[in-house]
Amino acid sequence: MSELSDMYQEVILDHNKSPRNFKKLDDATHSLEGYNPLCGDKLTIYLRLEDNVIEETSFVGSGCAISKASASMMTHKLKGLTTIEAEQMIQNVHQMLTGKITDELTISKLGNLAALSGVCKFPTRVKCATLAWHTFKAALAGADEKVSTE
Numbered sequence: 317m318s319e320l321s322d323m324y325q326e327v328i329l330d331h332n333k334s335p336r337n338f339k340k341l342d343d344a345t346h347s348l349e350g351y352n353p354l355c356g357d358k359l360t361i362y363l364r365l366e367d368n369v370i371e372e373t374s375f376v377g378s379g380c381a382i383s384k385a386s387a388s389m390m391t392h393k394l395k396g397l398t399t400i401e402a403e404q405m406i407q408n409v410h411q412m413l414t415g416k417i418t419d420e421l422t423i424s425k426l427g428n429l430a431a432l433s434g435v436c437k438f439p440t441r442v443k444c445a446t447l448a449w450h451t452f453k454a455a456l457a458g459a460d461e462k463v464s465t466e
């Protein structure tokens with residue numbers, strides 16, 4: 317079990333050190349800023365939607381390792397999905413992060429996102445991990461006001 321945690325930690329550190337899709341998307345159709353005042357995490361999520369498919373998604377911002385790793389994994393995961401698939405994925409991840417899914421098989425289907433499953437044991441870090449997903453969901457729904465976890 318501790319070996320597993322080490323592996324999870326490595327995934328998070330790697331995404332924090334070299335975040336994927338860490339750039340502004342100039343031709344984004346949706347973008348939104350998200351803020352987690354508890355920790356000071358500030359992210360802007362960009363996405364380009366074409367025919368209900370997320371063609372491209374990226375983020376910029378600053379925050380703790382968990383918030384950045386979560387955003388990085390999210391952009392990697394949601395790219396290429398339809399809006400319906402993305403909403404389903406966001407819901408599954410949210411349930412995992414808040415400890416509502418604990419079944420290991422379901423968690424393992426989320427791939428490297430499982431690395432974030434440990435945060436549900438640390439209530440103050442849950443918002444760091446959910447920030448990017450909340451912001452993405454709101455951006456997709458067409459929100460134009462900054463999202464705050466508080």
Ligand code: ZN
Binds near residue numbers: 356379380382443
């Ligand atoms: Zn944070």
